[in-house]
Amino acid sequence: MSEHWRIAVDREACLGSGVCAATAPGHFRLDDGRSRPVEDDVEADDIVLDVADMCPAEAITVHDAAGNRLAPDSDIGPRTA
Numbered sequence: 001m002s003e004h005w006r007i008a009v010d011r012e013a014c015l016g017s018g019v020c021a022a023t024a025p026g027h028f029r030l031d032d033g034r035s036r037p038v039e040d041d042v043e044a045d046d047i048v049l050d051v052a053d054m055c056p057a058e059a060i061t062v063h064d065a066a067g068n069r070l071a072p073d074s075d076i077g078p079r080t081a
């Protein structure tokens, strides 16, 4: 069984840079100049972790089904993409 993650975008914090939508267009899209997830509940996919770490505003958060934050990954340090 595949793992599911929850994606959230803080639209107040989002700068509208479009990095997320350009990097993972299947998961993020710009709406009114700010990002939102295409779907909140996704199958586990490392690209969303990379995008959350890349976001200049740290507006994207990814949690696993148990509610643990997977990204941005502030405990371990920057992820190398």
Ligand code: SF4
Pocket (backbone or CB within 6 Å): 009, 013, 014, 015, 016, 017, 018, 019, 020, 021, 028, 034, 035, 054, 055, 056, 057, 058, 059, 060
């Ligand atoms: S990368 Fe971050 S700041 Fe840029 S559009 Fe996406 S959520 Fe907004």
